[in-house]
Amino acid sequence: MREITLSQAVNEAIAEEMRRDPTVFLLGEDVAEAGTPFKVLSGLVEEFGTERIIDTPIAEPGFVGLAVGAAMTGARPIVDLMFGDFIYLVMDQLCNQAAKQHYMSGGKLSVPMVLRTNLGATRRSAAQHSQSLQALVAHIPGLKVAMPSSAYEAKGLMKTAIRDNNPVVIFEDKLMYQDKAPVPEEEYLIPFGEANVKREGRDITLIATSSMVQVAEKAAETLAAEGISAEVIDPRTIVPLDEATLLASVRKTSRAIVIDEGHQSYGVTAEIASRLNEKAFYHLDAPVLRMGAMDVPVPFSPALEDITVPTPEGVVANARKLCAGEMINAA
Amino acid sequence: MAKGKTNTEDYLRMYRQMVRIRTFEDNANQLYLSAKMPGLTHMYSGEEAVAVGICEALTDNDRITSTHRGHGHCVAKGAEFKEMFCELLGKEEGYCRGKGGSMHIADQSHGNLGANAIVGGSMGIATGSALRAKLQGADDVTVCFFGDGATAQGLLYEVMNMAALWNLPVIYACENNGYSEYTKTEEIAAGSITARAEAFGIEAFRIDGQDVLAVNELTQKLVARCRNGEGPFFIELETYRYHGHHVGDINREYYRSKEEEKDWKQNRDPIVRFRSWLVDQGIASEEEIEAMNAEIEKDATEAVAYAEAAKYPDAAEVDMHVYAD
Ligand SMILES: Cc1ncc(C[n+]2csc(CCOP(=O)(O)OP(=O)(O)O)c2C)c(N)n1
Numbered sequence: 115m116r117e118i119t120l121s122q123a124v125n126e127a128i129a130e131e132m133r134r135d136p137t138v139f140l141l142g143e144d145v146a147e148a149g150t151p152f153k154v155l156s157g158l159v160e161e162f163g164t165e166r167i168i169d170t171p172i173a174e175p176g177f178v179g180l181a182v183g184a185a186m187t188g189a190r191p192i193v194d195l196m197f198g199d200f201i202y203l204v205m206d207q208l209c210n211q212a213a214k215q216h217y218m219s220g221g222k223l224s225v226p227m228v229l230r231t232n233l234g235a236t237r238r239s240a241a242q243h244s245q246s247l248q249a250l251v252a253h254i255p256g257l258k259v260a261m262p263s264s265a266y267e268a269k270g271l272m273k274t275a276i277r278d279n280n281p282v283v284i285f286e287d288k289l290m291y292q293d294k295a296p297v298p299e300e301e302y303l304i305p306f307g308e309a310n311v312k313r314e315g316r317d318i319t320l321i322a323t324s325s326m327v328q329v330a331e332k333a334a335e336t337l338a339a340e341g342i343s344a345e346v347i348d349p350r351t352i353v354p355l356d357e358a359t360l361l362a363s364v365r366k367t368s369r370a371i372v373i374d375e376g377h378q379s380y381g382v383t384a385e386i387a388s389r390l391n392e393k394a395f396y397h398l399d400a401p402v403l404r405m406g407a408m409d410v411p412v413p414f415s416p417a418l419e420d421i422t423v424p425t426p427e428g429v430v431a432n433a434r435k436l437c438a439g440e441m442i443n444a445a
Numbered sequence: 446m447a448k449g450k451t452n453t454e455d456y457l458r459m460y461r462q463m464v465r466i467r468t469f470e471d472n473a474n475q476l477y478l479s480a481k482m483p484g485l486t487h488m489y490s491g492e493e494a495v496a497v498g499i500c501e502a503l504t505d506n507d508r509i510t511s512t513h514r515g516h517g518h519c520v521a522k523g524a525e526f527k528e529m530f531c532e533l534l535g536k537e538e539g540y541c542r543g544k545g546g547s548m549h550i551a552d553q554s555h556g557n558l559g560a561n562a563i564v565g566g567s568m569g570i571a572t573g574s575a576l577r578a579k580l581q582g583a584d585d586v587t588v589c590f591f592g593d594g595a596t597a598q599g600l601l602y603e604v605m606n607m608a609a610l611w612n613l614p615v616i617y618a619c620e621n622n623g624y625s626e627y628t629k630t631e632e633i634a635a636g637s638i639t640a641r642a643e644a645f646g647i648e649a650f651r652i653d654g655q656d657v658l659a660v661n662e663l664t665q666k667l668v669a670r671c672r673n674g675e676g677p678f679f680i681e682l683e684t685y686r687y688h689g690h691h692v693g694d695i696n697r698e699y700y701r702s703k704e705e706e707k708d709w710k711q712n713r714d715p716i717v718r719f720r721s722w723l724v725d726q727g728i729a730s731e732e733e734i735e736a737m738n739a740e741i742e743k744d745a746t747e748a749v750a751y752a753e754a755a756k757y758p759d760a761a762e763v764d765m766h767v768y769a770d
């Protein structure tokens with residue numbers, strides 16, 4: 115199969131959906147000629163013109179609001195939010211307006227829009243350009259949240275997001291834009307709420323999102339060499355969450371670590387871990403562990419930044435302890 | 446050129462500060478090009494007269510808020526090369542102990558409340574600082590630096606409204622360098638920028654940001670009026686950035702022509718202009734100016750070497766400073 119970058123995969127998904135549905139359009143800062151600072155959208159304005167690939171002023175709450183209104187009245191906007199950190203600026207439009215219209219109107223209005231943005235630290239971009247804020251939006255009923263872990267997922271999930279009748283937030287890992295993966299030439303969609311078992315194993319389940327899937331896979335390799343068989347699962351969407359696949363795995367392995375790049379406290383890892391505790395408690399041989407980013411703003415210095423995010427070595431160390439029956443964090 | 450400060454020492458200091466900014470940026474760019482600097486940074490080169498003209502009208506007690514393109518503001522407000530380069534390289538002796546980096550340098554000792562990586566993110570902070578001054582009966586003034594692109598942020602209009610209602614001692618300084626990232630200002634800003642401030646009853650000025658004396662003269666007047674309870678004010682400064690949006694923005698002809706860049710550099714350079722004025726007025730000789738330039742260059746080289754050799758913060762610092770004691 116051909117291999118393309120995550121950036122090309124996103125670009126293809128958007129182009130295909132724009133060809134398929136004339137109501138789809140995209141807006142954001144420097145998305146047209148510049149094709150975004152990460153060059154993800156290069157070439158789209160040449161094909162679709164500035165009527166459908168729209169450069170906006172630096173007015174995030176404004177253009178997200180525009181997308182909500184356009185979506186409520188018959189269009190399918192894709193909003194490009196340059197950095198995930200800017201989500202704070204658009205919270206009202208996203209969480210008070212987009213997320214609630216369908217419910218508040220008793221099902222009469224809907225907001226079929228996509229907000230594509232990114233996450234990920236270790237790019238030396240400091241505290242306001244490095245955050246992984248998926249937990250913030252996953253907390254809000256009415257929003258769906260997709261977290262692609264490779265070019266393959268990025269394409270399939272983006273196409274599903276554009277066709278979905280709800281506001282969907284997609285977080286791409288900004289460090290993965292140039293990473294290649296096999297992506298079929300033929301059209302495919304990845305349904306929301308279907309986890310992907312990336313690697314089968316018996317002893318421990320590593321549930322990882324987005325950027326952390328690679329971390330979990332590397333850890334699983336190392337563990338395998340030590341005779342620990344780790345299963346790696348990528349939920350692909352955290353809302354909706356494919357609980358059944360996660361529970362089936364944990365019932366089999368009886369141990370789990372949940373890994374996500376958002377801050378650990380009150381985060382995605384906490385939500386998944388507590389569901390496993392509630393629904394698979396009697397199958398567990400050890401407490402479910404959370405591994406998130408350290409509860410600190412992302413520091414600029416390389417000497418500090420690298421220690422704030424989960425690493426394969428950290429996952430291996432924790433998995434070893436869990437499998438050896440050592441109660442980590444026991445008081 | 447208009448007359449700003451009036452004695453020789455002040456003029457020479459303004460020249461020196463502009464050259465220090467240019468020299469700092471040339472060295473920072475070199476650090477990036479030689480892969481010694483973590484991440485990216487936004488160069489202030491070309492805009493020196495704005496930061497220097499304004500900051501030379503302020504005291505250490507007056508505050509500024511800065512932007513992602515903030516090295517110029519930082520130097521102009523009095524910061525040292527050593528601590529700045531250490532910060533750019535993520536070293537412990539940096540102004541923010543390496544935690545902030547280029548986009549978050551703050552220098553409390555000279556009233557710099559910090560650069561900001563959120564476009565427009567400091568507009569509330571600057572206005573709040575002015576509110577504090579008024580509430581506490583202090584006579585300091587706050588200058589809020591931001592770009593033309595930042596005028597698209599709604600926050601500006603919320604805080605200008607309050608600043609005008611309450612006569613706050615704040616000066617909004619819009620550095621209009623013609624671009625926000627890879628887009629021309631006229632494509633993202635409707636109508637007139639100064640008219641937006643005027644709509645709130647704020648006195649607004651549009652001036653040549655390449656003329657350090659004109660900038661300084663105007664700012665001195667406005668600062669005095671702010672101290673007298675007549676604020677807020679708004680200044681739009683017409684200027685130009687010589688480099689790309691950030692150091693990595695090298696092939697930029699698709700949005701900005703080489704001829705345009707050349708024109709600004711050759712015909713409107715704030716340092717060249719001021720230098721020939723100084724010589725014409727007999728304030729400094731070419732030799733004195735060359736000596737000053739060389740001394741600044743040496744300072745920068747030494748500061749870079751120092752920063753490269755300096756130590757990184759200890760890992761234990763990672764969870765320090767999340768909460769204040
Ligand atoms: C809220 C927000 N939106 C977008 C960005 C990305 N961004 C960084 S600088 C910039 C352009 C700013 O233009 P301007 O205000 O004119 O300042 P200049 O870079 O020209 O000095 C953009 C869009 C950001 N940092 N923050």
Ligand SMILES: [Mg+2]
Pocket residue numbers: 592593594620621622623624625626
């Ligand atoms: Mg600008």
